[in-house]
Amino acid sequence: MTALLTIIVLVFILVAIWQMVKIFDLAQAKNENTGVATDKDNTMNGYLMMGFLAFIYVITIVCFVKWGDLPLMSNSASAHGPTIDNLMVISMVIIFIVQTITQFLLHYFAFKYKGEKGKKALFFADNNKLEAIWTIIPVIVLAGLIIYGLSTWINIMGVDESDDPLVVELYAQQFNWKARYGGADNTLGKANVRLIDIDRANILGLDEADPNAQDDVITTELHLPVGKPVLFKMRSQDVLHSAYMPHFRAQMNCVPGMITQFGFTPTVTTADMRETPQMKEKVKKINDIRVENSKPLLAKGEEPLEPYTFDYLLICNKICGKSHYNMQMKIVVETQEEYDAWIKEQKAFKNSLIN
């Protein structure tokens, strides 16, 4: 229905354009439309350039005001998160300044120097000093960004085995996720997709003979104790996937045939995150929308949408096939005690096999 309406509106727009052209052409019938801009065209388009500059500024402001709470620049839930956010804010500020100034100059010049008959342009072909300036300024700014960026990157990607991280495997397949914990020894057993035995419920291909594998725990929810470093080992059984955990500023591809890794320390429990003012506001906004969207469903006698409660998510961020758009796993960050209690409830690998 909406689509049909849109199409109708588009047709109307076309008709409107058509009429505009006719009016243009009629207005110019006398001084003949040669296809080359006249002074009148120059003036009109010069003003439109200023209008367009205003449009760019307005759309920028509107976007920042309406959608600029930027959940990815504040409210991170991992130890390294704030450093990324900081770098992001600095980069955004620099970009914002450069954008505002250069767009102004471009459109303002287009307006200011719009052509007139008989005027002569300045023959200005070169100026080494100017060019040196605008080569050196970007060099300095970028050097700063490169140094800051690289040190951040090295900090994030460097895995420090000495702080004894919790090792968790993230296992991807079309179209779901599994997590595997090392059990009491915190060591993942050997695994290869060639060892998968669906009949025996060995779905991740663990090596049944490996002693380290016996106490491994396979789950469909990812639970993490707060404040403890986690080292993820990613595996995929079929195609590329990407383990994207935006709230933790974390992402790594899952590549069949190799093990990739990414480590971080979660800093805010799910429960605490739900209580932050930003999150409360966001959840309320979303629930208002969901109530609104439920109305037509209710009118049709269908179930309304479920209310939303916040959860961290692991989502797939590499095109992986038909249901790529729905490949997610819930992440629960909790206190060490809650985590211990939860993991105790899970079945160890050796007990989960069907004989």
Next chain:
Amino acid sequence: MSAHADTHAHDDDHGHHHKETFVTKYIFSQDHKMIAKQYLITGTIMGVIGVLMSMMFRMQIAWPEEPNVLFEALLGKWAPDGVMDADIYLALVTIHGTIMVFFVLTAGLSGTFSNLLIPLQIGARDMASGFLNMVSYWLFFLSSIIMVISLFVEAGPAAAGWTIYPPLSALPMAQGGSGMGMTLWLVSMAIFIASSLLGSLNYIVTVINLRTKGMSMTRLPLTIWAFFVTAIIGVVSFPVLLSAALLLIMDRSFGTSFFLSDIFIQGEVLHYQGGSPVLFEHLFWFLGHPEVYIVILPAMGLVSEIMASNSRKPIFGYRAMIASILAIAFLSTIVWGHHMFVSGMNPFLGSVFTFTTLLIAIPSAVKAFNWITTLWKGNLQMNPAMLFSIGFVSTFITGGLTGIILGDSALDINVHDTYFVVAHFHLVMGISALYGMFAGIYHWYPKMFGKMLNKNLGYIHFWITAICAYGVFFPMHFIGMAGLPRRYYTNSNFPLFDDLANVNVIITIFALIGGVVQIVYLYNFFVSIFFGKKAPQNPWKSTTLEWTAPVEHMHGNWPGEIPHVHRWAYDYSKPGHDVDFVPQNVPLKEGEEELQH
């Protein structure tokens, strides 16, 4: 020195009359001007297909899983009851990307204007090899046909994204589109690459060998520099994509394991062992990144030329412009890893690529500043081509700046493969190059067809397109920064993103208007061929050689001798002359200095 010894023999040749039939004139033509038009028309048709696809998948994103009469009509079995299927959504995204990047913005843009302008602007009778040029076009045509045919494959067209990463693209059981559809995609692209290589070699040889007397490299218009360097990048990087495609074909059809290893899918273990999908990513982006410059450099060349001509001023910093083209060309071959920061490659490599990637922002910035300065104190003629050129600089800046975020590996972790990337590359490459192409068409239409385009339609076309381009791609940054992944058929499974649904509706509305408005352009383009005002020889009062050739096309471009060149291409408003432009073939006055910068 550059006037070739055999130009003379060639000159004589044109004394005789070649018998031309309809077929040799319009179909198997070896004339560069006709081939340029063939590229343009084919590119336009592919462009229409690509735009239609984008309008369809944008409607799906805005109104997910809603029945739509358009889908029912255009997608047939892929839209039962008018509801778009998830597989075809991915196929549309994939083919849209492929068509736009390769068929429209590479072949359509570079093929049209390199062919049209290289001989005309350097003062040559034709390309070095008219025959290879013709073969190049027909290979492109063939690859277009195969790509279009692939849309009608039973199991669906290729749907693994335009980057066709294996294993998804390698395994028919992973996705319907990875069967016959992907085979045709690969065959089409292999032929496309062959076409592109033939074209590029021809451009390179022509620029090196066939320049007219006096046309030294430092007197070349920036268009030619851009086409020349683009062709070199193409020759260096396209073969790598060809080998990637061939290895992928082997993995798919002959059981090799270049890119595949340890795969369990649909209940069975496949035999592949020892390959790596990451290797494919390296090969793909070794072309893929230079490819984006293959797309943008010609547009930059066109825009530089059009800006100078319409500002009635020399392009500012001619030498710096050439130097930055060369720097971009060099750097563009060593930054590909910025597409792979989270691919699992060694993080140290990530550091190296961050470094090289941010370096490339420097020559890009120099170019932007030089364009802006070119406008300063000009006498700007606001022809549609000029508007599109200014628009080009605007979107290139907006889109290029976000590259600074993406190029920073630490930041890319969180925005990789989100809509932020989609916004970045559409502005910096998609829209910018499209503007460059439109600017070129509006500017050289009189040269191509001997007719003028209607400027009022041009103004309407530009302004509505410009508003829609920002309306579509500016808000897109924000849904990307909110963490919304690209290539999702619908976001309704993530209540987390519910508050972004209205942004997607706004974007789609802009996209639909922007798409429909192109009809104004198409109308202008096709109607003016027949009913346009007859073009004068030099409608924009430009200095370059193509405007010294007669309006009526002829084999060999100039009757009689080829003009000789006495100055650079940018003597606009030069002091000491009464007119505000001095064509390149006008000898220096006595005592006049050739301001060579």
